[in-house]
Amino acid sequence: MKPIKAEIIAIGDELLYGQIIDTNSHWISQELDLLGVRVVRRTTVGDNREDILESFAKAEERADLILITGGLGPTQDDLTKPLLAEYFGCGIVENKEAVAAVTSFFQRRGREMTPLNILQGHLPECCTYVPNEVGTAPGMWFERNGTYWMSMPGVPHEMKKLIKDFVIPKLPEIFELPxxxxxxxxxxxxxxxxxxxxxxxxxxxxxxxxxxxxxxxxxxxxxxxxxxxxxxxxxxxxxxxxxxxxxxxxxxxxxxxNEETLETAIGKLLKKSNKTLALAESCSGGYISHLITSIPGSSAYFQGAVVPYHNQFKEEIIGVKAETLLEFGAVSEQTVIEMATGVKTLFKSNFGLASSGIAGPDGGTEEKPVGTIWIACAGDSFVETKKLRLTQDRMLNIQLTAVAVLNLFRICFSKK
Amino acid sequence: MKPIKAEIIAIGDELLYGQIIDTNSHWISQELDLLGVRVVRRTTVGDNREDILESFAKAEERADLILITGGLGPTQDDLTKPLLAEYFGCGIVENKEAVAAVTSFFQRRGREMTPLNILQGHLPECCTYVPNEVGTAPGMWFERNGTYWMSMPGVPHEMKKLIKDFVIPKLPEIFELPxxxxxxxxxxxxxxxxxxxxxxxxxxxxxxxxxxxxxxxxxxxxxxxxxxxxxxxxxxxxxxxxxxxxxxxxxxxxxxxNEETLETAIGKLLKKSNKTLALAESCSGGYISHLITSIPGSSAYFQGAVVPYHNQFKEEIIGVKAETLLEFGAVSEQTVIEMATGVKTLFKSNFGLASSGIAGPDGGTEEKPVGTIWIACAGDSFVETKKLRLTQDRMLNIQLTAVAVLNLFRICFSKK
The missing domain is CATH 3.30.70.2860 (Alpha-Beta Plaits)
Incomplete structure (x- = not known):
């Protein structure tokens, strides 16, 4: 079977000037790859007639499927629609269905329509109108000599819906997909x-x-x-x-x-066993709590967190002993054990997790350089700890600590 | 003055297949835009001889400056170096300086070198060797007929360093920059x-x-x-x-x-006035604490946070009254006021910030739909509150709440 070749053309000065990051091309690449369609080239061009027309011509030489994003706004610098009409040699005419759709879009939102907006329902005669339910610029589908073209707005959620609702279901009709x-x-x-x-x-x-x-x-x-x-x-x-x-x-x-993340996997474990979790986050500063609470339904197993950013609060709120802090310091196995057990007691949870370390860039010593981080997981009858030796980069240290803490919990949970 | 035209070519199957997102092209676009250099096209091609050579030829027709990322690994599917040599018509030879650099790179890290690694120090004779201090694949600079070329590894921090240390200082020497x-x-x-x-x-x-x-x-x-x-x-x-x-x-x-963020701006305000801050985060789940603690030196003004994910802990840890929760519910102005003042007391800070709301997707009622969020800022002699009506999307609600809370603090602070 001949591989199906696809190209992606992203149109817009705002992309070339770095004002907007093009996440569309990456997302389309991923979706096509899953279907066995091979993306052979991605091109980004500005709002420039010659460049756009040349990118169309070159893509037609090479590809079976051409996906175009952007350049469909109602203003004059948006050239995609007139240039597609020119390239395919047809006029732009009112499409009743498209005008009705854009009118109803504005009505539903109670927003006023300008004459420019009505023009969004005027389309090249030689295209198939593809309704865009979540925006005002319609999708346009073209076919010529065995090459298929889809033009879509650059707004990511509009483009994604058109790909999912129209392009992907269309592919098995027009290609012999692997x-x-x-x-x-x-x-x-x-x-x-x-x-x-x-x-x-x-x-x-x-x-x-x-x-x-x-x-x-x-x-x-x-x-x-x-x-x-x-x-x-x-x-x-x-x-x-x-x-x-x-x-x-x-x-x-x-x-x-597949789609599972460490956070959802841990949520599943806890939900299934009807257990709960609490966090004492020093160097990770609330990031692990954020990851866990980003999951819908996490309140079923997550009790809460404390970020005790100074020793005083490790003592007063979580119950770490003053002697422990004095003797071993905040970044120590002993402290992180008392943080994990203390926060477990405070939140009456089945498990307590804790982090304490030097995220950097300052605060390192010869004995405990930047990147030295202790983590702990406490259950009813055990505490497990781990010492991490991470990087010089604060944000990286925070993120890697979060992964390590969640993974420590996963391992402890499976053992108990 | 004629505008200087640049093109960016990103090379690698892993980009086209969506396995890696190309953040490099966007970053380079931004940097060049700041210098008044106009990016006229960005192209992504796979590890394919014809496609790469064609992209070189087309770029040379159009651009004054061509920046190439990727395809410089030591393995056989990395084609950029041999194809640049072929395109410029010269051989690949040992570059003593480059071999020494890659050898020392491995020595410094105590890692073993393979024969493949040594080959990374072999370069097209017709290029200028540009040292890469943070990786093993060197930069390569070419000049022909008034067009300038730079080939760089695709690893973002290596590419960025080469652009900043070599390309940007070079531009005023070769172009009349605006x-x-x-x-x-x-x-x-x-x-x-x-x-x-x-x-x-x-x-x-x-x-x-x-x-x-x-x-x-x-x-x-x-x-x-x-x-x-x-x-x-x-x-x-x-x-x-x-x-x-x-x-x-x-x-x-x-x-x-310029580079200032809301978090750094707030940090500056607090540091300058020698004041401190604490957080009670319910619906924002630790995200605001994460934003604040991502800033180096935040421990100077940040006391800590509590994420009380259930009413019981809003009472027990932060001191919200049981009657308040009973009468008005967790998502109410009254509760969020007591959370802000309570956490201020708990952490002995000058300011307390709080959030409580329905992040979704579940938990909404007719009276309090998903996206209803109360926020508060408490100082020594005032509390200000705000009701937010946000979206149906959990992650968006968390992020927008964080911006609103930090902004509420900024406004309160300026008034007091």
């Missing part, structure tokens, strides 16, 4: 090269129609398995068999699959 | 269109060599003034005069200039 299946294994607490070492034999023995990708991010590595074939059920089963094969080797690092 | 100056006014608490309405007369009266850009982001709008001319001092003075002109109209929304 049958493709994915599973993503989420790991934490092991670096990419160590993980690769661990699973080398398994990776080398993968059949050629199942591919592995390492997708590293801060403190995490995702393993993505992609299977190609003709029978979806069969591929999915083959991928599952491969996961079953590798799992015993890496099980202790695996916290979930 | 004399250009910028000032960014940071505003909060007013939407883009309202702000535009407020300053319309001033904007329309701006001289043609001073341009205004609105750069909106979550809860904020930046106003960037860019001045062009021949005498930097004079332009800077003209921009300052324009700021002085507009400031009386918008002063209550302005929290800072």
């Amino acid at each position: 049958v493709i299946a994915h599973q993503v294994i989420k790991t934490v607490g092991i670096g990419e090269s160590w993980l690769a070492d661990l699973i080398r034999d398994w990776e080398n023995a993968l059949p050629s129609h199942i591919r592995l990708a390492y997708l590293p991010s801060l403190g995490h590595v995702k393993l993505r398995l992609t299977g190609f074939g003709t029978d979806r059920k069969k591929i999915e089963q083959e991928i599952q068999n491969q996961i079953d094969l590798v799992l015993p080797t890496i099980e202790s690092y695996v916290y979930g699959y | 004399v250009i100056a910028h000032q960014v006014i940071k505003t909060v608490g007013i939407g883009e269109s309202w702000l535009a309405d407020l300053i319309r007369d001033w904007e329309n009266a701006l001289p043609s060599h001073i341009r205004l850009a609105y750069l909106p982001s979550l809860g904020h709008v930046k106003l960037r003034l860019t001045g062009f001319g021949t005498d930097r001092k004079k332009i800077e003075q003209e921009i300052q005069n324009q700021i002085d002109l507009v400031l009386p109209t918008i002063e209550s929304y302005v929290y800072g200039y």
Whole structure:
């Protein structure tokens, strides 16, 4: 089967001048990749007639599918629509359906319409009108000589809805898509090269129609398995068999699959067992609490957090002993143990987690340099601790501490 | 003066397949824009010989400056170096300086070197070697017929250092750069269109060599003034005069200039006046504490935070009265006032800030729908409150609440 080639063209001076970051092209790349459509080029051009027309012509030479974002506003510097009409050699005419849609959009929001807005319902005669339910600039679909074109607004949530509701369902009608299946294994607490070492034999023995990708991010590595074939059920089963094969080797690092995050995985564990959690965050400064409370429904298992940014409050609010702070200092195993058990008592929770360290850039000593961080997890009958040696970068230290604390909890929970 | 045209070429399959987001092109665009260099196109191509060579040829036709990122790893799928050599028609030879640099890089880190790593010190004969102090792949500078080329690794912090240390200082030597100056006014608490309405007369009266850009982001709008001319001092003075002109109209929304953030601005206010702050975060879940503690040195003015995720802890830890919670509920002006004053007492701080609301997606009622959030700021002799009506989106509600709370503090502080 011939691979389907796609190109993405993003239009707008505001992109080239760095006033807006183009997250659209990345998102479209990801969506097409999941379907087995190959993006062969991404181009960003400004609001300039010659550049836009040239990018159309070049893309048509190379691609089967061309996705265009931006340049569809109602003002004069938005050129995409007139240039598409010019390129395909047709006029722009009123599209009754499109005018009705934009009119109703303004009515629903109780906003006044200008003559410019009505013009958003005028479209090239040679395109198929694609309704945009969440914005005023419609999608436009073109076909010529086996190449398919979709023009969409640059506003991310409008573009995404058009891709999901129209383009993706359209693809199997116009292309012979490969049958493709994915599973993503989420790991934490092991670096990419160590993980690769661990699973080398398994990776080398993968059949050629199942591919592995390492997708590293801060403190995490995702393993993505992609299977190609003709029978979806069969591929999915083959991928599952491969996961079953590798799992015993890496099980202790695996916290979930696909869309799962460390926060949702931990939420699941707690919810299922009807247990609760509280946090004492010194160097992580509230970031772990933020991660946990970002998950809808977290109030079912999250009791709360204290950020005791000075020793006095570690004592007064959480109950760390003055002697402990005096003898061992705030950044010590002893202190972080008393923080975890203290916050567990304060919030009457089943588990208490704590962090204390030197996030930097200042405050390091020879004995405890910047990046020295102690973390702890306390349950009813145990406390586990870990000393981290992180970086010179404050924000990185905060983020890596959060991952380490959540992972420590995951490990402790599984043992108890 | 002829505008200087730049193009950015990002190379790598991992970009096209959506495995890595290309933040480099955006960052380079911003940097060049500040210097008055115009980016006319950005292209992303895969690890494919023909595509890369074609992108080089097309860029050379159009641009004065070509910046290439990626494709410089030591493995076989990294093609940038051999293709640059081919394109410029020269061989790849050992560069003693580059080999020494990569060797010392590995030595400093105590890591073993492979033969592949040594090859990273072999470079096209026709390029100028540009040392990369923070990575193993060197920068390469080419010049031909008045077009200048820089090839850099795709790792963002390596690329940024090469741009800052080498490319930017180089530009005034090879181009006649426009004399250009910028000032960014940071505003909060007013939407883009309202702000535009407020300053319309001033904007329309701006001289043609001073341009205004609105750069909106979550809860904020930046106003960037860019001045062009021949005498930097004079332009800077003209921009300052324009700021002085507009400031009386918008002063209550302005929290800072240029790199300043709302968090750093607040930190400055507190530090200068030797005052301290504490937080009681219910619906914002620790996010405001995270923002404040992300700033180096925040322990000088930040006492700490409590995230009391259940009514019981609002009572027990912060001292909200049971009757208040019973009569008015957790999401009420009365509760949020007691949270702000309570946390101020608990942490013995000069100011207490509080949030309580329904972040969603569940938990809304007819009377208090999702997005209803109360915030408060308490000082020694006052409490100010505000009711927010935000969105259906949990994460957006958390982020917008944080901006509103920090802004409420800024306003209260200036009044007292």
